[in-house]
Amino acid sequence: MAGPGQLDREPEVGPLADGALVEAALDWFADHERDLPWRRTRDGWSILVSELMLQQTQVARVLVRWPEFLEQFPTPARCAQASPAEVIGAWAGLGYNRRAINLHRAASVIVEDHDGRVPDDLGDLLSLPGIGPYTARAVRVFAFCRDDGVVDTNVARILARTANARLSARTAQQLADAAVPPGEGWRWNQLLFDVGATLCRPRDPKCPACPFRSGCGWYRSGRPDPDPATGSAGVSGRQSRFDGSDRQGRGRLVAALGRGPVAPDDLAVVMGWPDDGLRARRVAATLVDDGLVECSVDGYRLPG
DNA sequence: CATACGTGGAT
DNA sequence: TATCCACGTAT
Missing domain, CATH: 1.10.1670.10 (Helix-hairpin-Helix base-excision DNA repair enzymes (C-terminal))
Structure with a gap:
């Protein structure tokens, strides 16, 4: 043919x-x-936490935060028993806070559907919130020695x-x-x-x-232009500017809520948009949608 | 399939 | 100071 x-x-x-x-x-x-501490364990939960952190954070900072997180939440059950606010707090500064919520939810599913043990089945892993093709296979390979x-x-x-x-x-x-x-x-x-x-x-x-x-x-072939990696699947491309973005305001609000509740009148200032209360409420609503923030007449707080 | 999503480091 | 870059998932 x-x-x-x-x-x-x-x-x-x-x-x-x-x-x-x-x-x-x-x-x-x-x-x-490279001598990296998570390479010395085959514990499914430890591997899962390390992979979620390494998705978004440089190795140097994960080196400090990974053992701290595991000390506070050494098993899926201990994580599932904690409040979302505690998990978000333990995630503070790592960025992409939605993943802290997803990790908490994943821990609950692991407890309820998998006897508290991280599953090794690809479909089971992919069905957990926040776990996609990369993390599912990373857990299978690095915790369960599969050949994916x-x-x-x-x-x-x-x-x-x-x-x-x-x-x-x-x-x-x-x-x-x-x-x-x-x-x-x-x-x-x-x-x-x-x-x-x-x-x-x-x-x-x-x-x-x-x-x-x-x-x-x-x-x-002499490394001709264009680099075949450019535009190839899974290779990161350009990103939008962060300064002044909704993301920046979301990050500011979650960081502030880690220190305590925020009154409605303070929201816009906390999010960095003192002259745009409408935008502040709109973006805060996306955090509520994500389950990262709760809202009442008293103001905003992390979900207890 | 393009875009949103956070923070910190490099240039 | 400003700009670019990393990083996978959800939608």
């Missing part, structure tokens, strides 16, 4: 699924593995560059899964994270030091 269209088809098995390349990469990892491919933005970039193609989400996941050496899911995915973080950077990638260079389609 050879035809003109075949060359345009996305690959089903990429260059990473190659024995020699796998060996080179595992050797590289043995010498360059874990596609974050770094892995998505590696996949696109080695395949020298812009990939769809489906193809990226397929390539990632196909590349996992059987029985080596944990090591393989951790090493891809480290290659992405230290070598296969968005700009100025360190190709000469990369264990994948001999099989990398983009490198072998």
